[in-house]
Amino acid sequence: MTMKDLSTYAKNTWCPGCGNFAILNSIKAVLDALNEEGFPLEKVVLVSGIGCHAKIVDYINVNSFYAIHGRVVPVATGIKLANPDLKVIGFAGDGDAYGEGLEHLIFAAKRNISITMIIHNNRVYGLTTGQYTPTSPLGFRGRSTPKGTIELPLNPLELMLTSGATFIARGYSHGIELLKKNFKEAINHKGFSFIDVLQVCVTFFNMYEYYNKRVYELKGEDLQNYDGALRKIREWDYNSDVPIALGTFYKKEIPPFEERFLKYETKAVDRKLKIKEILEQAI
Amino acid sequence: MDNFSVFIGGKAGDGIDKAGLIIARILNQLGYRLYIYRDYPSIIRGGHTFSIIRVSKDRIATHLNKVDFLLALNQDSVDFHKERLKDNTFIIYDSDLVKLEGLPGGIQTSGLPLGKIIKEENGLPVMRNSCIIGGFSKAIGLEWDILERVFRKNISKALDLNLRVALRGYNEAKEFVKIEPLRNNSLPVLTGNEAIGLGLVKGGLKAYIAYPMTPSSGLLHFLAQSAEDFSLKVIHPESEIAVILMALGFSYAGERVAVGTSGGGFCLMTEGLSLSGMAELPIVIVVGQRPGPSTGVPTHTAQSDLHFVLNAGQGEFPRFVVSPGDAEEAYFWSCVALNISWKYQTPSIILADKSLCEGTYSFDIDSLGELKEENPILWDRKESYKRYLETETGVSPLDFVPDKEAIIKVDSYAHDEFGITTEEAQKIKNMQDKRLRKGQYLMKELEKYETVKVYGNKNSSVALICWGSNKGVCIEAAENLGIKVIHPVVLSPFPIREFQDSLKSVQNLICVENNSTAQLASLINRYGFGINEKILKYDGRPFSLDELEERLKDLVK
Numbered sequence: 001m002t003m004k005d006l007s008t009y010a011k012n013t014w015c016p017g018c019g020n021f022a023i024l025n026s027i028k029a030v031l032d033a034l035n036e037e038g039f040p041l042e043k044v045v046l047v048s049g050i051g052c053h054a055k056i057v058d059y060i061n062v063n064s065f066y067a068i069h070g071r072v073v074p075v076a077t078g079i080k081l082a083n084p085d086l087k088v089i090g091f092a093g094d095g096d097a098y099g100e101g102l103e104h105l106i107f108a109a110k111r112n113i114s115i116t117m118i119i120h121n122n123r124v125y126g127l128t129t130g131q132y133t134p135t136s137p138l139g140f141r142g143r144s145t146p147k148g149t150i151e152l153p154l155n156p157l158e159l160m161l162t163s164g165a166t167f168i169a170r171g172y173s174h175g176i177e178l179l180k181k182n183f184k185e186a187i188n189h190k191g192f193s194f195i196d197v198l199q200v201c202v203t204f205f206n207m208y209e210y211y212n213k214r215v216y217e218l219k220g221e222d223l224q225n226y227d228g229a230l231r232k233i234r235e236w237d238y239n240s241d242v243p244i245a246l247g248t249f250y251k252k253e254i255p256p257f258e259e260r261f262l263k264y265e266t267k268a269v270d271r272k273l274k275i276k277e278i279l280e281q282a283i
Numbered sequence: 284m285d286n287f288s289v290f291i292g293g294k295a296g297d298g299i300d301k302a303g304l305i306i307a308r309i310l311n312q313l314g315y316r317l318y319i320y321r322d323y324p325s326i327i328r329g330g331h332t333f334s335i336i337r338v339s340k341d342r343i344a345t346h347l348n349k350v351d352f353l354l355a356l357n358q359d360s361v362d363f364h365k366e367r368l369k370d371n372t373f374i375i376y377d378s379d380l381v382k383l384e385g386l387p388g389g390i391q392t393s394g395l396p397l398g399k400i401i402k403e404e405n406g407l408p409v410m411r412n413s414c415i416i417g418g419f420s421k422a423i424g425l426e427w428d429i430l431e432r433v434f435r436k437n438i439s440k441a442l443d444l445n446l447r448v449a450l451r452g453y454n455e456a457k458e459f460v461k462i463e464p465l466r467n468n469s470l471p472v473l474t475g476n477e478a479i480g481l482g483l484v485k486g487g488l489k490a491y492i493a494y495p496m497t498p499s500s501g502l503l504h505f506l507a508q509s510a511e512d513f514s515l516k517v518i519h520p521e522s523e524i525a526v527i528l529m530a531l532g533f534s535y536a537g538e539r540v541a542v543g544t545s546g547g548g549f550c551l552m553t554e555g556l557s558l559s560g561m562a563e564l565p566i567v568i569v570v571g572q573r574p575g576p577s578t579g580v581p582t583h584t585a586q587s588d589l590h591f592v593l594n595a596g597q598g599e600f601p602r603f604v605v606s607p608g609d610a611e612e613a614y615f616w617s618c619v620a621l622n623i624s625w626k627y628q629t630p631s632i633i634l635a636d637k638s639l640c641e642g643t644y645s646f647d648i649d650s651l652g653e654l655k656e657e658n659p660i661l662w663d664r665k666e667s668y669k670r671y672l673e674t675e676t677g678v679s680p681l682d683f684v685p686d687k688e689a690i691i692k693v694d695s696y697a698h699d700e701f702g703i704t705t706e707e708a709q710k711i712k713n714m715q716d717k718r719l720r721k722g723q724y725l726m727k728e729l730e731k732y733e734t735v736k737v738y739g740n741k742n743s744s745v746a747l748i749c750w751g752s753n754k755g756v757c758i759e760a761a762e763n764l765g766i767k768v769i770h771p772v773v774l775s776p777f778p779i780r781e782f783q784d785s786l787k788s789v790q791n792l793i794c795v796e797n798n799s800t801a802q803l804a805s806l807i808n809r810y811g812f813g814i815n816e817k818i819l820k821y822d823g824r825p826f827s828l829d830e831l832e833e834r835l836k837d838l839v840k
Contacts, residue, residue, distance in 0.1 A: 010703045042685040045535075050695070057692070058703050063684045065535055066694040066704065067528070068558055074525040078532020078540075079684075081516060082490065086536070086684060104528075107521040261516070269514045275481055278509070279648065281436075282471035283311065 006031060010058040019173030019199035023120060024056055026179040027089070030187065031062065034087075044087045047076045049096035052127050052201075053120035056091050070101030073108045076115040084114075084258045087187060094121040098134035098156055109163035109192050113257040116186045116193045119156065122201035123238075130204040137239050153238040160194045161230055161250055167193035168229065168250040172215055173200050174208060178246060185248060191256045198244075211244065218247035226250070284460060285315075285340040287351040289419070290367060292333030292360030293412070295326050299356070301437075302412035303334030304472070307643060308433045309420065310338045311472055314465035318755065319643035320346035320825065325497070325581040331359040340465050344609045344644060344755020348827045352422065354415050355381050356397070373459045375418045377411060393418060393456045400451045406444055413438075413445040417452025424461035427453060473646040475639035475752075476501035478610035479543075479569055480509070482617025487656030489538040490516040492526045497581050498637035499543040499571035523548035527555030527566070534564040535693055537683030539621055539656075543569035546588045547578070553595045556630055560600025562693040563671070563679070563718065565624035565631075565659070567617070572636040574823045583823030584637035586751055586797040589806065592632050593775055599715070601722030603631040604775035608736075608754025610644035611651055612772060618654045619732065625659040626728070627678060627721045634774065636797065638752035638825040664688065669700040673713060677720030726776040734773035735781040743767040744790040745839055748814065750774065750803050753795050756826045763832065764839050771803070779810050791815050793838055797825060 006028045014020050035041050044062050048054035050069035057064035067075045072090040080088045097105055097119045108115065124142065125131040132142040132149045135156065139148035160168050167189040171182045179197065186193035198215075200207050222228055229250035236244045289306055293299050300321060307317050315338035323332035335346045350367045353360070355376040361383060368374075370389045378394030386392075395418050397411040406414075413434075420430045430453070431446060438445050473481075480502050483491070493503040507517045516538075520526055526542050533540040544552060549570050559566045570592055574585040592604055603623050607613040613635065620631035662668055662682040668689035672679040679700075682689045692702030697711045705711065736754075739747075739761035746767040749757045754770050761768045769785045769792075771778065786792070792814045794804040799821040804814045818834050820826055 008703060040685065040687065042687050042689075045684055047532075055704070061690060063690055064692045064702075065532070065562075066692070066696055066698075066702075067531075068554060068695050071524065071528040071555075074520065074528035075532040075535075077520075077525075078492075078529035078534075079536050080532075081518070081529070082533040082536035082538040083684070103521050104525055107525070261518075269512065271484060271513055274509075274512045275484065278481065278512075279471040279473075279646070282473055282477075282646070283308075283469050 006061050008059060008061045012059060013055065014052060015203050017202040018052070019122060019201065020053060020056065020120060022173040022176050022179055023118065023197060023199060024059055026176050026183055027056070027118070028060060029180050030183045031060070033184065034187070039087070043085060044089065045079050046089050046091065047072050047079070048091045049093060049101070051093035051095055051125070053091050053093045070096040070099065071104065072096065073101060073104035073117065077108060077113055080113060080115050080258055081261065084262060088115045089187060090115060090117045092117060092119055094119060094123060094133045094135050095125050098154060106159070106163045109160050109165035109194065111257040112164055112166055112191045112254060114190055114192065116189070117195070118183065118186070119194070119196045120199040121156070121196050122199045122205060123207070124201050124205035126201045126204055135238050155233065155237050156196050157233040157249060158230070161226070161233060164192070165194045166191035166250070166252045166254060167248070168233070169195045169248040170246050171195050171197040172211060172246050173197060174212065178217060182248070189251065190253060214242070214244045215246050216243055218245050218249065221249070223248060223251040284351070284462060285465065286338070288335055288337040288347050288349070289352040289354065290333060290335050290350040290364065291354040291356070291415070292331065292364065293356030294359070295323060295330045295332045296328040297332070297356050298409045298412045299323070299332045299334055302416060303336055304643065305416055305433060305437055306419065307336045307472055308437060309425065309430060310336065311469045311645070312429050312433060313462060314467035314469060315339065316342045316467070316470070316645040317472065317643070318343050318346060321641050322824070323582055331357070331363060333360060340467065342645060343759065344642070345759055345826070345828050348829050352419060354419055356411055356415060357381065373422055375415055375422060375456060377415070391459060393422060393459070395452055395455055400448060404444065404448050404451065406448045407441070410445055410448045413449045414452035417449030418456035421453045421456040422459040424458050470645040470647050472643055473610050474501060474641055474643050475610050475613050475635060476641065477505050478613040478644070478646060479617045479633060479635065480505045482614035483541050483567065483621055484513050484515070485614070485654055485656070486618035486621030487539045488515060488541055488621060490518070490530070490533045490540040491543070492518045492520065492530045492540065493543040494519060494523045494526050494548055496545045496548045498573055498640040499545055499569055501640060502543045502569060523551035524555065527552040527568070530566055531555060531559060531562070531564045534566055539625065541567035541569060541621065543571070545571050545573050546575050546591065549588070549592065549595065557596035557598055557600070558695050559630045560596060560598065560602070560718070561695050563628040564693065565628050567620050567624050567631045567633065569633045569635065571640040572634070574821070580823040582637070584752070584797060584825050585821065585823065586636055586753070587799070587802065587821070589634065589750070589774065589802040592634055593806070600718055601627070601629050601725060602775055603627070603629065603725060604634055605631070605773050606634040606751040607639065607772065608751060608770055609639070610646045613639060614646070614648070615651050615654060616772065622657040623725065623728070626657065627725045628659070628681070629721055629725070634751065636752050642752065662689065670702045671698060671700045671714065671717070673700060673717050676724040677717040678724070722776055729773055729776070729778060732773070734771065734778035735785045736770045736772060737785050738768040738770065740765045740767055742788055744788055745793070746789045746791070747793050747795050748803065748807070749795040753797065753826060756828055756831050757795055759828050760831045760835060764835060766839060774806065777806065777810060782807065782810070782812065786812065793818060793835070795826065795831065797821065
């Protein structure tokens with residue numbers, strides 16, 4: 001399979017300059033590399049929610065589940081538990097990961113199940129034409145908050161660290177090399193991996209200039225140090241005008257959920273006999 | 284005496300449920316067919332809880348208000364239930380706690396100082412129920428060996444101590460009547476939840492996912508406990524939303540999956556139900572009804588979600604809805620529901636209620652037809668794979684990840700045959716037609732099953748029409764009155780022709796339902812069938828046989 005094969009006939013309908021292109025190109029490159037290294041792509045399943053981000057599964061010619069708003073995580077979890085040999089990669093917007101579907105994200109981190117969640121965090125609702133999201137900065141003027149929001153954004157990385165995620169990174173839709181590195185590391189991680197991608201929406205919230213002035217790449221961090229990771233994650237609260245770190249903040253290997261869950265999965269059983277035994281016991 | 288009822292009551296935490304089951308199993312040893320009605324509040328400790336164990340030489344699936352034996356572990360068990368007493372009811376009670384006053388004459392009693400006995404034997408307070416079971420066994424002239432055998436099979440903790448306490452009760456009570464063993468064999472005793480679970484397993488279930496909610500939690504507990512035996516994946520996730528979405532993930536990956544809940548949890552599942560309809564992902568949803576609206580009465584029963592499950596979810600898509608009437612039907616149709624779901628790639632709903640889920644029945648597996656896991660229609664590998672290939676029946680052959688030769692895309696959005704999103708008018712229409720065609724073929728397939736059952740006097744011009752757990756009470760009342768019962772088991776797609784056939788010779792149709800608006804009556808009305816009378820009950824309690832007969836008195840002469 002070559003890069004070209006990973007495209008479909010679906011017409012791309014993202015706005016010109018949309019940050020989603022960087023995510024699409026990076027993930028395709030990473031999938032291609034996986035394939036080159038001998039991981040068969042039929043064992044990959046992509047899951048998306050609803051929103052601009054979700055169209056990504058129509059644009060990549062591998063198995064996919066185009067799900068519903070906020071529910072990428074439980075679908076991905078079900079697929080992984082049904083067949084742990086699969087690599088399940090979820091894509092979600094900040095609306096459906098941090099808004100409607102937040103509970104699922106927390107539980108996936110808590111379980112430490114080996115799925116990857118890539119969040120297209122443009123900090124605005126794009127497809128519904130410009131409302132604030134859980135990560136919009138204070139005072140954001142959207143169509144549902146014309147006078148500006150009066151609530152602080154949440155810091156999704158901090159939430160993921162305290163919930164038990166074992167791989168936490170931040171990407172940016174400007175600079176595809178770092179994004180590819182982020183994705184590859186996340187997909188190969190055993191346990192729950194999470195990447196918040198600052199994906200710029202050029203139409204409703206163009207942050208390129210703002211981010212370009214502030215982003216820097218993390219280097220030489222002790223990735224297993226929880227307290228250190230927490231400090232680094234708290235450096236930027238998605239609201240203040242301070243430097244914004246990109247790259248991996250935390251990475252730790254502990255036995256993932258599916259390994260503990262599926263301990264008796266392979267056992268062959270005679271169901272007919274077992275039903276008979278249960279009925280006899282019930283006399 | 285070959286048809287009688289035993290009441291046992293106490294406070295929540297007294298182990299009434301388990302005691303009721305042990306009494307049932309004792310009577311089961313004598314060859315009786317049985318049914319247990321459980322009544323308890325949503326309280327962990329305290330509150331009043333009771334079970335009525337009714338036995339008969341013939342199969343039964345309902346209880347009577349009047350009882351022949353009343354076993355009282357607390358005062359409420361007597362005070363709240365005086366209307367249950369007959370002239371010759373035999374009462375066994377804890378004489379340390381319960382005062383018998385103002386009872387009708389002719390009632391015989393046997394007081395046991397349960398607290399004192401427990402203290403003398405160094406037992407635990409919960410063992411009062413073992414002691415009273417001992418007393419009851421004596422009252423019915425049971426051989427001690429039978430009680431001992433049942434205890435050995437059903438009690439794992441402190442067996443010897445329980446037996447010692449029971450023996451004290453046995454020795455101190457008096458014999459009231461000799462219950463003779465019948466020539467019947469003994470049948471397994473199962474709850475509706477257990478029967479649903481075994482039926483799903485029979486149908487090839489690989490995963491069960493649920494969030495606890497009465498009255499379906501028993502199904503979750505049963506399957507979780509049997510998970511290893513059946514190599515089953517049982518998961519309890521964060522919410523009912525996660526439950527159904529996880530299940531659809533399993534379904535996509537090719538594993539047969541079911542979920543269980545009650546009305547409130549099903550509210551949260553409706554977005555997933557609609558996704559199942561659109562993405563054509565097979566799933567079985569068990570809905571155990573309880574009274575609503577909202578929290579309603581959590582531990583009681585109702586049949587008020589029929590139209591909810593028939594219409595839940597945005598958009599139009601075929602669904603299979605079946606409402607079994609007892610444990611045997613629950614087993615049978617749960618297996619069939621799973622097969623149908625996979626054959627037609629559409630959601631199946633098993634609509635039960637608290638009466639069925641938590642009711643306990645004698646279960647005769649030999650009374651059921653042959654059942655097996657049926658294969659879905661699979662991709663023949665000739666043409667390149669299209670997940671939503673348009674076919675005559677609307678069913679697109681399935682294939683599952685990972686497959687080197689296929690890319691499998693499912694989509695909640697309107698999509699083309701390959702599973703790529705589309706907003707083109709013609710494709711939208713074609714796909715909707717394709718999904719609806721599955722419903723028509725499903726309707727044809729259902730002709731091979733008995734989707735509408737008829738009981739009682741089949742030539743009678745008077746018929747009761749009921750659904751779900753009211754089957755048992757209606758059959759018995761109808762047999763006593765010489766009238767007919769019509770019990771539609773499949774409710775979607777509605778078996779119009781079979782229903783019409785069942786109405787032959789009927790002039791007076793009386794619906795019997797556990798809701799306040801006669802939901803089945805309005806369903807059949809949609810197909811042009813009218814009813815003459817309604818008997819409705821919506822106080823959270825099921826009909827008892829004596830109550831239904833009383834309410835039928837004026838309607839059936």
